[in-house]
Amino acid sequence: MSQVSRRPLSSKIGRRSFLKMAALSSAVGAGGVIASANATREATDAEVKNPYPNAKKVKTICTACSVGCGIIAEVQDGIWVRQEPAQDHPVSLGGHCCKGADMVGLLRSTNRLKYPMVKENGEWKRISYKEALDRIGEQLNKYQKENPDQVQFMGSAKVSNEIAYYIRKFAAFYGTNNIDHQARI
Ligand code: SF4
Structure with a gap:
Protein backbone atom coordinates (compact mmCIF):
# COMPACT_ATOMS: atom_id res chain seq x y z
CA MET A 1 0.00 0.00 0.00
CA SER A 2 1.07 3.54 -0.64
CA GLN A 3 1.04 6.80 -0.23
CA VAL A 4 1.45 10.24 0.57
CA SER A 5 2.83 12.89 1.33
CA ARG A 6 5.40 15.41 1.95
CA ARG A 7 2.86 17.94 0.73
CA PRO A 8 -0.49 17.91 2.47
CA LEU A 9 -2.92 18.95 -0.26
CA SER A 10 -4.67 16.23 -2.19
CA SER A 11 -4.13 18.30 -5.32
CA LYS A 12 -0.41 17.63 -5.01
CA ILE A 13 -0.71 13.86 -5.14
CA GLY A 14 -1.71 11.37 -7.77
CA ARG A 15 -5.35 10.39 -8.11
CA ARG A 16 -4.65 6.68 -7.76
CA SER A 17 -2.43 7.33 -4.78
CA PHE A 18 -5.12 9.42 -3.18
CA LEU A 19 -7.71 6.71 -3.76
CA LYS A 20 -5.37 4.13 -2.29
CA MET A 21 -4.90 6.33 0.74
CA ALA A 22 -8.68 6.82 1.09
CA ALA A 23 -9.26 3.08 0.82
CA LEU A 24 -6.55 2.47 3.37
CA SER A 25 -8.05 5.04 5.74
CA SER A 26 -11.39 3.23 5.49
CA ALA A 27 -9.76 -0.10 6.18
CA VAL A 28 -8.01 1.27 9.23
CA GLY A 29 -11.19 2.93 10.45
CA ALA A 30 -13.28 -0.19 9.90
CA GLY A 31 -11.05 -2.85 11.29
CA GLY A 32 -8.11 -1.18 12.93
CA VAL A 33 -5.95 -4.00 11.65
CA ILE A 34 -3.35 -2.12 9.64
CA ALA A 35 -0.49 -0.43 11.39
CA SER A 36 -0.53 3.20 10.31
CA ALA A 37 3.22 3.62 10.83
CA ASN A 38 3.95 1.73 7.59
CA ALA A 39 0.95 2.92 5.64
CA THR A 40 2.43 5.97 3.97
CA ARG A 41 5.42 6.92 1.91
CA GLU A 42 6.66 10.13 0.46
CA ALA A 43 5.41 11.07 -2.97
CA THR A 44 8.09 10.83 -5.61
CA ASP A 45 9.36 13.98 -7.27
CA ALA A 46 7.62 12.86 -10.47
CA GLU A 47 4.29 12.42 -8.64
CA VAL A 48 4.58 15.82 -6.97
CA LYS A 49 5.51 17.49 -10.22
CA ASN A 50 2.87 15.79 -12.32
CA PRO A 51 0.11 14.06 -10.32
CA TYR A 52 -2.00 13.39 -13.43
CA PRO A 53 0.29 12.01 -16.14
CA ASN A 54 -1.01 12.30 -19.71
CA ALA A 55 -3.95 14.43 -18.59
CA SER A 109 -20.51 13.96 -6.43
CA THR A 110 -22.27 10.74 -5.45
CA ASN A 111 -25.36 12.90 -4.80
CA ARG A 112 -25.54 13.99 -8.42
CA LEU A 113 -28.87 13.27 -10.12
CA LYS A 114 -28.03 11.52 -13.39
CA TYR A 115 -31.48 10.61 -14.72
CA PRO A 116 -35.18 11.28 -14.00
CA MET A 117 -36.52 9.54 -10.93
CA VAL A 118 -39.95 9.22 -9.34
CA LYS A 119 -40.91 8.30 -5.80
CA GLU A 120 -43.61 5.66 -5.63
CA ASN A 121 -44.77 3.91 -2.47
CA GLY A 122 -41.88 5.50 -0.61
CA GLU A 123 -39.25 4.17 -3.05
CA TRP A 124 -37.27 6.10 -5.66
CA LYS A 125 -37.16 4.50 -9.08
CA ARG A 126 -35.55 5.48 -12.36
CA ILE A 127 -37.78 6.47 -15.29
CA SER A 128 -37.07 7.52 -18.87
CA TYR A 129 -37.00 11.14 -20.00
CA LYS A 130 -40.08 10.46 -22.13
CA GLU A 131 -42.01 9.13 -19.16
CA ALA A 132 -40.86 12.07 -17.02
CA LEU A 133 -41.99 14.60 -19.63
CA ASP A 134 -45.31 12.77 -20.14
CA ARG A 135 -45.97 12.81 -16.40
CA ILE A 136 -45.12 16.51 -16.12
CA GLY A 137 -47.34 17.32 -19.12
CA GLU A 138 -50.27 15.38 -17.64
CA GLN A 139 -49.92 17.18 -14.31
CA LEU A 140 -49.66 20.61 -15.97
CA ASN A 141 -52.81 19.94 -18.00
CA LYS A 142 -54.66 18.73 -14.93
CA TYR A 143 -53.75 21.74 -12.78
CA GLN A 144 -54.40 24.21 -15.58
CA LYS A 145 -57.96 22.90 -15.97
CA GLU A 146 -58.55 23.02 -12.20
CA ASN A 147 -56.87 26.36 -11.43
CA PRO A 148 -53.62 27.52 -13.07
CA ASP A 149 -52.66 29.50 -9.96
CA GLN A 150 -51.89 26.19 -8.25
CA VAL A 151 -48.68 26.15 -10.29
CA GLN A 152 -45.55 28.26 -9.90
CA PHE A 153 -42.84 28.43 -12.55
CA MET A 154 -39.28 28.74 -11.25
CA GLY A 155 -36.29 29.88 -13.27
CA SER A 156 -32.66 29.23 -12.52
CA ALA A 157 -29.35 31.00 -12.15
CA LYS A 158 -28.42 29.18 -15.35
CA VAL A 159 -31.21 30.91 -17.23
CA SER A 160 -30.25 33.73 -19.58
CA ASN A 161 -32.40 36.83 -20.11
CA GLU A 162 -33.82 35.30 -23.27
CA ILE A 163 -34.79 32.01 -21.62
CA ALA A 164 -36.32 33.94 -18.69
CA TYR A 165 -38.41 35.84 -21.23
CA TYR A 166 -39.71 32.54 -22.68
CA ILE A 167 -40.52 31.16 -19.23
CA ARG A 168 -42.47 34.35 -18.48
CA LYS A 169 -44.42 34.01 -21.73
CA PHE A 170 -45.12 30.34 -21.05
CA ALA A 171 -46.48 31.13 -17.57
CA ALA A 172 -48.71 33.88 -18.98
CA PHE A 173 -50.14 31.56 -21.64
CA TYR A 174 -50.59 28.89 -18.99
CA GLY A 175 -52.69 31.35 -17.05
CA THR A 176 -50.72 32.40 -13.99
CA ASN A 177 -48.48 35.19 -12.77
CA ASN A 178 -46.73 32.82 -10.37
CA ILE A 179 -43.19 33.02 -11.68
CA ASP A 180 -39.77 33.84 -10.28
CA HIS A 181 -36.52 34.01 -12.18
CA GLN A 182 -34.59 32.85 -9.07
CA ALA A 183 -31.37 34.68 -9.92
CA ARG A 184 -31.87 38.24 -8.69
CA ILE A 185 -28.32 39.41 -9.22
S1 SF4 B 1 -20.25 33.34 -11.53
FE1 SF4 B 1 -19.78 31.42 -10.43
S2 SF4 B 1 -21.51 30.07 -10.90
FE2 SF4 B 1 -21.56 31.72 -12.41
S3 SF4 B 1 -20.44 30.90 -14.18
FE3 SF4 B 1 -18.97 32.07 -12.90
S4 SF4 B 1 -18.04 30.55 -11.54
FE4 SF4 B 1 -19.90 29.63 -12.40
Whole structure:
Protein backbone atom coordinates (compact mmCIF):
# COMPACT_ATOMS: atom_id res chain seq x y z
CA MET A 1 0.00 0.00 0.00
CA SER A 2 1.07 3.54 -0.64
CA GLN A 3 1.04 6.80 -0.23
CA VAL A 4 1.45 10.24 0.57
CA SER A 5 2.83 12.89 1.33
CA ARG A 6 5.40 15.41 1.95
CA ARG A 7 2.86 17.94 0.73
CA PRO A 8 -0.49 17.91 2.47
CA LEU A 9 -2.92 18.95 -0.26
CA SER A 10 -4.67 16.23 -2.19
CA SER A 11 -4.13 18.30 -5.32
CA LYS A 12 -0.41 17.63 -5.01
CA ILE A 13 -0.71 13.86 -5.14
CA GLY A 14 -1.71 11.37 -7.77
CA ARG A 15 -5.35 10.39 -8.11
CA ARG A 16 -4.65 6.68 -7.76
CA SER A 17 -2.43 7.33 -4.78
CA PHE A 18 -5.12 9.42 -3.18
CA LEU A 19 -7.71 6.71 -3.76
CA LYS A 20 -5.37 4.13 -2.29
CA MET A 21 -4.90 6.33 0.74
CA ALA A 22 -8.68 6.82 1.09
CA ALA A 23 -9.26 3.08 0.82
CA LEU A 24 -6.55 2.47 3.37
CA SER A 25 -8.05 5.04 5.74
CA SER A 26 -11.39 3.23 5.49
CA ALA A 27 -9.76 -0.10 6.18
CA VAL A 28 -8.01 1.27 9.23
CA GLY A 29 -11.19 2.93 10.45
CA ALA A 30 -13.28 -0.19 9.90
CA GLY A 31 -11.05 -2.85 11.29
CA GLY A 32 -8.11 -1.18 12.93
CA VAL A 33 -5.95 -4.00 11.65
CA ILE A 34 -3.35 -2.12 9.64
CA ALA A 35 -0.49 -0.43 11.39
CA SER A 36 -0.53 3.20 10.31
CA ALA A 37 3.22 3.62 10.83
CA ASN A 38 3.95 1.73 7.59
CA ALA A 39 0.95 2.92 5.64
CA THR A 40 2.43 5.97 3.97
CA ARG A 41 5.42 6.92 1.91
CA GLU A 42 6.66 10.13 0.46
CA ALA A 43 5.41 11.07 -2.97
CA THR A 44 8.09 10.83 -5.61
CA ASP A 45 9.36 13.98 -7.27
CA ALA A 46 7.62 12.86 -10.47
CA GLU A 47 4.29 12.42 -8.64
CA VAL A 48 4.58 15.82 -6.97
CA LYS A 49 5.51 17.49 -10.22
CA ASN A 50 2.87 15.79 -12.32
CA PRO A 51 0.11 14.06 -10.32
CA TYR A 52 -2.00 13.39 -13.43
CA PRO A 53 0.29 12.01 -16.14
CA ASN A 54 -1.01 12.30 -19.71
CA ALA A 55 -3.95 14.43 -18.59
CA LYS A 56 -5.35 16.75 -21.25
CA LYS A 57 -6.35 20.35 -20.60
CA VAL A 58 -9.78 21.15 -22.04
CA LYS A 59 -11.32 24.60 -22.21
CA THR A 60 -14.89 24.67 -20.99
CA ILE A 61 -17.30 26.91 -19.08
CA CYS A 62 -18.95 26.72 -15.68
CA THR A 63 -22.63 25.85 -16.02
CA ALA A 64 -23.69 26.87 -12.51
CA CYS A 65 -25.02 30.20 -13.75
CA SER A 66 -25.50 32.06 -17.00
CA VAL A 67 -22.33 34.13 -16.56
CA GLY A 68 -20.42 31.16 -18.00
CA CYS A 69 -16.98 31.70 -16.45
CA GLY A 70 -14.08 29.98 -18.17
CA ILE A 71 -12.59 26.77 -16.78
CA ILE A 72 -9.55 24.76 -17.78
CA ALA A 73 -10.60 21.17 -17.08
CA GLU A 74 -7.88 18.58 -16.68
CA VAL A 75 -9.05 15.21 -18.02
CA GLN A 76 -7.17 11.96 -17.43
CA ASP A 77 -8.35 8.74 -19.11
CA GLY A 78 -11.75 10.33 -19.77
CA ILE A 79 -12.19 11.44 -16.16
CA TRP A 80 -12.26 15.08 -15.09
CA VAL A 81 -9.67 15.17 -12.31
CA ARG A 82 -8.76 18.80 -11.66
CA GLN A 83 -9.60 22.34 -12.72
CA GLU A 84 -8.29 25.86 -12.74
CA PRO A 85 -9.75 29.21 -13.85
CA ALA A 86 -9.19 30.14 -17.49
CA GLN A 87 -7.05 33.23 -17.17
CA ASP A 88 -7.73 34.33 -20.75
CA HIS A 89 -11.54 34.00 -20.61
CA PRO A 90 -13.06 37.31 -21.83
CA VAL A 91 -15.86 37.36 -19.25
CA SER A 92 -14.41 35.96 -16.03
CA LEU A 93 -10.77 37.03 -16.60
CA GLY A 94 -9.46 34.21 -14.42
CA GLY A 95 -12.04 34.63 -11.66
CA HIS A 96 -14.51 32.09 -10.23
CA CYS A 97 -17.10 32.23 -7.50
CA CYS A 98 -17.20 29.38 -4.96
CA LYS A 99 -19.67 27.39 -7.09
CA GLY A 100 -17.54 27.47 -10.19
CA ALA A 101 -14.36 26.83 -8.26
CA ASP A 102 -15.55 23.28 -7.54
CA MET A 103 -17.40 22.25 -10.68
CA VAL A 104 -15.28 19.10 -10.79
CA GLY A 105 -16.59 18.20 -7.33
CA LEU A 106 -20.17 18.74 -8.49
CA LEU A 107 -19.61 16.44 -11.44
CA ARG A 108 -18.07 13.68 -9.34
CA SER A 109 -20.51 13.96 -6.43
CA THR A 110 -22.27 10.74 -5.45
CA ASN A 111 -25.36 12.90 -4.80
CA ARG A 112 -25.54 13.99 -8.42
CA LEU A 113 -28.87 13.27 -10.12
CA LYS A 114 -28.03 11.52 -13.39
CA TYR A 115 -31.48 10.61 -14.72
CA PRO A 116 -35.18 11.28 -14.00
CA MET A 117 -36.52 9.54 -10.93
CA VAL A 118 -39.95 9.22 -9.34
CA LYS A 119 -40.91 8.30 -5.80
CA GLU A 120 -43.61 5.66 -5.63
CA ASN A 121 -44.77 3.91 -2.47
CA GLY A 122 -41.88 5.50 -0.61
CA GLU A 123 -39.25 4.17 -3.05
CA TRP A 124 -37.27 6.10 -5.66
CA LYS A 125 -37.16 4.50 -9.08
CA ARG A 126 -35.55 5.48 -12.36
CA ILE A 127 -37.78 6.47 -15.29
CA SER A 128 -37.07 7.52 -18.87
CA TYR A 129 -37.00 11.14 -20.00
CA LYS A 130 -40.08 10.46 -22.13
CA GLU A 131 -42.01 9.13 -19.16
CA ALA A 132 -40.86 12.07 -17.02
CA LEU A 133 -41.99 14.60 -19.63
CA ASP A 134 -45.31 12.77 -20.14
CA ARG A 135 -45.97 12.81 -16.40
CA ILE A 136 -45.12 16.51 -16.12
CA GLY A 137 -47.34 17.32 -19.12
CA GLU A 138 -50.27 15.38 -17.64
CA GLN A 139 -49.92 17.18 -14.31
CA LEU A 140 -49.66 20.61 -15.97
CA ASN A 141 -52.81 19.94 -18.00
CA LYS A 142 -54.66 18.73 -14.93
CA TYR A 143 -53.75 21.74 -12.78
CA GLN A 144 -54.40 24.21 -15.58
CA LYS A 145 -57.96 22.90 -15.97
CA GLU A 146 -58.55 23.02 -12.20
CA ASN A 147 -56.87 26.36 -11.43
CA PRO A 148 -53.62 27.52 -13.07
CA ASP A 149 -52.66 29.50 -9.96
CA GLN A 150 -51.89 26.19 -8.25
CA VAL A 151 -48.68 26.15 -10.29
CA GLN A 152 -45.55 28.26 -9.90
CA PHE A 153 -42.84 28.43 -12.55
CA MET A 154 -39.28 28.74 -11.25
CA GLY A 155 -36.29 29.88 -13.27
CA SER A 156 -32.66 29.23 -12.52
CA ALA A 157 -29.35 31.00 -12.15
CA LYS A 158 -28.42 29.18 -15.35
CA VAL A 159 -31.21 30.91 -17.23
CA SER A 160 -30.25 33.73 -19.58
CA ASN A 161 -32.40 36.83 -20.11
CA GLU A 162 -33.82 35.30 -23.27
CA ILE A 163 -34.79 32.01 -21.62
CA ALA A 164 -36.32 33.94 -18.69
CA TYR A 165 -38.41 35.84 -21.23
CA TYR A 166 -39.71 32.54 -22.68
CA ILE A 167 -40.52 31.16 -19.23
CA ARG A 168 -42.47 34.35 -18.48
CA LYS A 169 -44.42 34.01 -21.73
CA PHE A 170 -45.12 30.34 -21.05
CA ALA A 171 -46.48 31.13 -17.57
CA ALA A 172 -48.71 33.88 -18.98
CA PHE A 173 -50.14 31.56 -21.64
CA TYR A 174 -50.59 28.89 -18.99
CA GLY A 175 -52.69 31.35 -17.05
CA THR A 176 -50.72 32.40 -13.99
CA ASN A 177 -48.48 35.19 -12.77
CA ASN A 178 -46.73 32.82 -10.37
CA ILE A 179 -43.19 33.02 -11.68
CA ASP A 180 -39.77 33.84 -10.28
CA HIS A 181 -36.52 34.01 -12.18
CA GLN A 182 -34.59 32.85 -9.07
CA ALA A 183 -31.37 34.68 -9.92
CA ARG A 184 -31.87 38.24 -8.69
CA ILE A 185 -28.32 39.41 -9.22
S1 SF4 B 1 -21.51 30.07 -10.90
FE1 SF4 B 1 -19.78 31.42 -10.43
S2 SF4 B 1 -18.04 30.55 -11.54
FE2 SF4 B 1 -19.90 29.63 -12.40
S3 SF4 B 1 -20.44 30.90 -14.18
FE3 SF4 B 1 -21.56 31.72 -12.41
S4 SF4 B 1 -20.25 33.34 -11.53
FE4 SF4 B 1 -18.97 32.07 -12.90
